[in-house]
Amino acid sequence: xxxxxxxxxxxxxxxxxxxxxxxxxxxxxxxxxxxxxxxxxxxxxxxxxxxxxxxxxxxxxxxxxxxxxxxxxxxxxxxxxxxxxxxxxxxxxxxxxxxxxxxxxxxxxxxxxxxxxxxxxxxxxxxxxxxxxxxxxxxxxxxxxxxxxxxxxxxxx
Amino acid sequence: xxxxxxxxxxxxxxxxxxxxxxxxxxxxxxxxxxxxxxxxxxxxxxxxxxxxxxxxxxxxxxxxxxxxxxxxxxxxxxxxxxxxxxxxxxxxxxxxxxxxxxxxxxxxxxxxxxxxxxxxxxxxxxxxxxxxxxxxxxxxx
Numbered sequence: 001x002x003x004x005x006x007x008x009x010x011x012x013x014x015x016x017x018x019x020x021x022x023x024x025x026x027x028x029x030x031x032x033x034x035x036x037x038x039x040x041x042x043x044x045x046x047x048x049x050x051x052x053x054x055x056x057x058x059x060x061x062x063x064x065x066x067x068x069x070x071x072x073x074x075x076x077x078x079x080x081x082x083x084x085x086x087x088x089x090x091x092x093x094x095x096x097x098x099x100x101x102x103x104x105x106x107x108x109x110x111x112x113x114x115x116x117x118x119x120x121x122x123x124x125x126x127x128x129x130x131x132x133x134x135x136x137x138x139x140x141x142x143x144x145x146x147x148x149x150x151x152x153x154x155x156x157x
Numbered sequence: 158x159x160x161x162x163x164x165x166x167x168x169x170x171x172x173x174x175x176x177x178x179x180x181x182x183x184x185x186x187x188x189x190x191x192x193x194x195x196x197x198x199x200x201x202x203x204x205x206x207x208x209x210x211x212x213x214x215x216x217x218x219x220x221x222x223x224x225x226x227x228x229x230x231x232x233x234x235x236x237x238x239x240x241x242x243x244x245x246x247x248x249x250x251x252x253x254x255x256x257x258x259x260x261x262x263x264x265x266x267x268x269x270x271x272x273x274x275x276x277x278x279x280x281x282x283x284x285x286x287x288x289x290x291x292x293x294x295x296x297x298x
């Protein structure tokens with residue numbers, strides 16, 4: 001049989017040690033040169049973005065022949081992509097990019113790619129575009145209006 | 158090691174090694190462990206990073222306590238608590254069909270398991286740590 005008092009004493013000690021480890025972990029984190037922010041951000045949102053990536057407008061992609069010849073990359077999750085997407089778009093969600101999965105892209109790194117997500121507020125098009133540039137694609141731009149602007153303008157999937 | 162049967166000692170040292178390795182690998186990649194914790198969808202968002210920073214240290218402390226000395230008994234109790242938490246986490250992820258990655262051993266790919274494999278691994282750890290805890294309490298009684 002267990003003796004209750006030593007067991008309770010052990011449990012209290014374990015509880016105190018756990019709290020001490022939490023405190024020590026947070027304290028050590030803030031002594032690092034690049035501490036982890038205490039507010040959790042999913043991995044896709046922690047990908048570095050590149051502000052030098054050009055953006056294109058709806059007018060560009062509907063009128064400019066060069067833009068029309070580009071391959072669209074839909075950075076939304078598959079469930080939204082399947083509901084509707086720009087003509088010929090390839091689905092490459094930020095969650096896949098975060099895991100290093102770039103399957104389905106054109107083999108030629110010179111292919112012009114235009115990345116979009118839901119709309120102006122979503123970060124995923126910039127995250128995916130930055131990852132594509134880092135991957136070696138030379139002609140990447142972001143359609144910042146995204147799916148919202150495309151569909152609101154009366155364009156059909 | 159007077160008074161301790163050899164199988165208990167082997168189990169205790171095995172547990173210590175598992176916890177020390179798991180803790181050290183997690184300390185090296187706290188962001189990866191935070192992603193792993195988040196994938197279980199059990200921990201409220203404000204607690205994910207504090208736990209990702211604290212739990213690895215707790216694992217190292219528990220592993221060190223299990224190596225020997227006067228803190229073996231609380232160490233075994235802590236290991237049992239950790240293993241119980243791992244078991245519940247993996248079992249609920251398995252039942253909910255979640256695609257989880259606990260980053261239990263950092264980013265070492267061959268130690269990443271499916272939720273069913275995670276339940277099995279956690280149950281083995283739980284049985285081992287509960288047995289060691291019982292033996293340590295008997296020894297002290």
